[in-house]
Every structure is written in C-alpha cells, then in structure tokens.
Amino acid sequence: MAWLGVLLLLGSCSFTYTSERKDYAVPRFNISLDLPPEERWKPIIEQYNFTELQRYMKHLLSLIKDHWLKSMYFIMADMYLDLLAPEPYAGEIRGIAKSFGLKTSEVTLINLFYETVMACTSIITETKEGYIYHGRNMDLYFSIDLRKLVMDVDFIRNGQIVYTGTTFTGIVGLYTGQSPHKFTISSNAREDNQVLWKNALSLLLRRYPVSWLIRDTLNSAPDFNSAVEILSHTEITAEMYLTIAGTKPGEGVAITRDRDGLADVLNLNVSDGRWFLVQTNYDRETLHPPHDNRMYYATQALNSTGQENINKDSLYKVLSTQNVITWGTVHTTMMSAASPEDYVSFIRNSMNYPQLPKKRYIT
Ligand SMILES: *[C@@H]1O[C@H](CO)[C@@H](O)[C@H](O)[C@H]1NC(C)=O
Ligand SMILES: *[C@@H]1O[C@H](CO)[C@@H](O)[C@H](O)[C@H]1NC(C)=O
Ligand SMILES: *[C@@H]1O[C@H](CO)[C@@H](O)[C@H](O)[C@H]1NC(C)=O
Ligand SMILES: *[C@@H]1O[C@H](CO)[C@@H](O)[C@H](O)[C@H]1NC(C)=O
Numbered sequence: 001m002a003w004l005g006v007l008l009l010l011g012s013c014s015f016t017y018t019s020e021r022k023d024y025a026v027p028r029f030n031i032s033l034d035l036p037p038e039e040r041w042k043p044i045i046e047q048y049n050f051t052e053l054q055r056y057m058k059h060l061l062s063l064i065k066d067h068w069l070k071s072m073y074f075i076m077a078d079m080y081l082d083l084l085a086p087e088p089y090a091g092e093i094r095g096i097a098k099s100f101g102l103k104t105s106e107v108t109l110i111n112l113f114y115e116t117v118m119a120c121t122s123i124i125t126e127t128k129e130g131y132i133y134h135g136r137n138m139d140l141y142f143s144i145d146l147r148k149l150v151m152d153v154d155f156i157r158n159g160q161i162v163y164t165g166t167t168f169t170g171i172v173g174l175y176t177g178q179s180p181h182k183f184t185i186s187s188n189a190r191e192d193n194q195v196l197w198k199n200a201l202s203l204l205l206r207r208y209p210v211s212w213l214i215r216d217t218l219n220s221a222p223d224f225n226s227a228v229e230i231l232s233h234t235e236i237t238a239e240m241y242l243t244i245a246g247t248k249p250g251e252g253v254a255i256t257r258d259r260d261g262l263a264d265v266l267n268l269n270v271s272d273g274r275w276f277l278v279q280t281n282y283d284r285e286t287l288h289p290p291h292d293n294r295m296y297y298a299t300q301a302l303n304s305t306g307q308e309n310i311n312k313d314s315l316y317k318v319l320s321t322q323n324v325i326t327w328g329t330v331h332t333t334m335m336s337a338a339s340p341e342d343y344v345s346f347i348r349n350s351m352n353y354p355q356l357p358k359k360r361y362i363t
Helices: 002-010 050-061 067-083 089-100 104-116 196-204 210-220 224-233 294-305 312-319
Strands: 028-032 118-126 132-140 150-157 160-168 176-179 183-189 240-245 252-258 261-267 276-279 329-335 344-347
Touching: 050 089, 050 104, 067 089, 067 104, 067 196, 089 104, 104 196, 118 240, 118 252, 118 294, 118 312, 132 183, 132 240, 132 312, 150 329, 150 344, 160 210, 176 210, 176 329, 183 210, 183 224, 210 224, 210 240, 224 240, 224 252, 224 261, 240 276, 252 276, 276 294, 294 312, 312 329
Parallel strands: 028 150
Antiparallel strands: 118 132, 118 183, 118 276, 132 329, 150 160, 160 176, 176 183, 183 240, 240 252, 252 261, 329 344
C-alpha cells in the first residue's frame, strides 16, 4: 500500500524524542507554490488509498446530523466557493475535489467547518538562554480515527521552503505552521465555535476562515510582530485561540480572538515569571472544567520541569503528561522558528488514555 511505503521512507529519520509509547512521525510532502492551485495537491492525494479517503470524507460529512441543515450548508458551500472564496484556496479545493472524485461542495464544507471541532493544547516556552520552543497537541473528538490523514507539508517556491505546516489530507488550511527563522503559529478552538451556523454566516460577511488566514500569514508576514498584528485584528469566521512564537526572548503570545477583534492577549515575560504560556480551549480567566483541566496539568508539569530543564524533549514530555494528552490527541507537533529543520509532527497512540465525557458533534 502506498501509505505503508511513505511510513517506511520516514523510518530512516532519526528521532531524538523519547516516549514509551509507539509514536511515529507523520508523512512529509512538498507542495509547489509555483504550480497552479488546481494541480498542487494531486501528487500527494495519489499516494493515498482512494477508497479509504472517500470513506473518511463521507464519514466526516455524516457528523452533521441534521439533513435539512446539511443541504443548506452544501448550497452555501458552493455559493461561497464560486463567489467569495479567495485564491489559492478556492482553486486548491477544486483540484482536490477532482482528484478525490468528490463534489466541490463536499470538499469545501469539510475544509470550512473543520475549525469548529478542534480541541487542543498549545505551549510556548523560553529557556534560560532565551531560546523559544512551541509545541502543540491536536485533539479531535471524532468517532473516526483521522491519524492516517495527518501530514507535514513544506510549501516550496523557487526551490525554497517558504513555510511548513501540518494538516489533514484534503484540507488546504493550516492549524499549525512555521515561517522559517521568523515565527510559528498554532490555533485552538474556542468553545462558542460549536455553533456552525454562526461561522457560516460569518463567511457570507466575508470574514476569513482562520486556517486560511494562518496560511496567508505564514506566506507573507515579514516577522513575528507583523504576524501577531495580522492574527490579532483580521476578522475571522470562528472564535479562536492563536498562539504565536518567534525567535527572540519574549517573542511568545497567546491571543484570544472574537470574530471581529481581540478579546485577550498574554505575552511571555520572563522578568514577570512567565517563561511559558499554556493555551487550551477555555478563556484564561474562566474556571476550567475539572474533567478537562489540561491547563492545570500542563502548568503543573511545566512547573516541575523548571525553566532550566526545558528543551524539546522535556516539552514533548509535558505534552505527553496524562490529562494533558487525552484519548482525542491525534498528533503532537514540535517546532522552533529559530531551527526550522526541527519541525516535526508525531502521531500519538493515545486511544487508551481516559476519555473525556464531553461529546462533540456539529450543528
Ligand atoms: C484500499 O482500501 C480498501 C478499504 O480499506 C481496501 O479494500 C483496498 O484493498 C485498498 N486498496 C489498495 C490499493 O490498497
Ligand atoms: C522538497 O523540496 C526541497 C526544497 O526544494 C528539497 O530539498 C527536497 O528534496 C524535496 N523533498 C521531496 C520529498 O521531494
Ligand atoms: C514584563 O513584566 C515587567 C514586570 O511586570 C514589566 O515591567 C514589563 O513591562 C513587561 N514587559 C512586557 C514586554 O510586557
Ligand atoms: C506553577 O507555579 C506558579 C509559580 O510558582 C504557581 O503560582 C502556580 O500555582 C503553579 N501551578 C501549578 C498548577 O502547579
């Protein structure tokens, strides 16, 4: 199977991460930004088992239970793609639909509404020497296992890596990414997101899908501060937490976003005792539910690690601490914009961690 071939190829990479569980690096692909959008993803999609891919996509769509609502979303998705969706995303989605043998409305819907279902943990740390690490767990509470679809992608223009990101096969946006030597970004869903129709309405108001804004920012923001500026103020379709890390001491920020602006912001500040930032899926000042207090357990793990011991190994361990990692954790991505070659995502074998009681579904 093509899939296995990809994994075997990756087996030659050397991993410095220590873990008792069988985590493995996700497949890594190049996307050429010099190709027309319609043609970019085809070579990647062809490496997957079509029957399986189609089954995944249909299953994702089946998470929208209400048939009337679903038909309406399909109509809106097509309208959006034809009238409003910006390039290169519209073209890439058309190309993907063609390669997959799915309707454009189906691929558009999957792309646009993914951002409503992520629950994640993002952490930025600063070492005593002022070196910045950024790690994230991507948690998805689906009844289907999407581990096979995760990929790291290097976006290439003129033979150079312009940016790198992690996504799922068929999804053109990025929820995790790196602009080499500049900054890294991760996004976490904010609770109000569960209401899909609000996001749909936002789209028609020409607000921007978050995962596309992240890709745009990685593509064109010249530095950390401009990235923070763009991600703080551009109108977006869904409420979101955005975590951005740079390359210099103090360059780390956790942003809480409303659709039309900034709700809250917190910076790294070592002189104020903040050598790390933790972001999960709850507002900082609210009480986090006891059954899902990843913030508490991550903070505790970082406290006991200590700033003098933080490095990519120990940060990975923090993200692997029980109650930080959960049964929904699909992948862990480790990045550091100052050392872009270290960007890597691992599939987590986390199914036997305690289940969160929360049921996630889409309306
Ligand atoms: C693709 O997946 C299907 C369903 O799991 C399987 O039956 C089929 O043999 C696979 N095809 C290839 C070429 O591996
Ligand atoms: C991806 O592109 C980079 C930069 O051009 C190149 O060095 C690398 O070999 C390519 N990787 C693959 C798998 O084609
Ligand atoms: C960091 O914290 C110190 C002490 O509270 C404060 O004086 C300083 O302005 C803060 N720096 C930034 C960049 O927020
Ligand atoms: C972590 O350490 C800080 C500073 O010492 C302390 O205020 C906080 O309560 C600790 N949190 C946990 C969860 O251990």
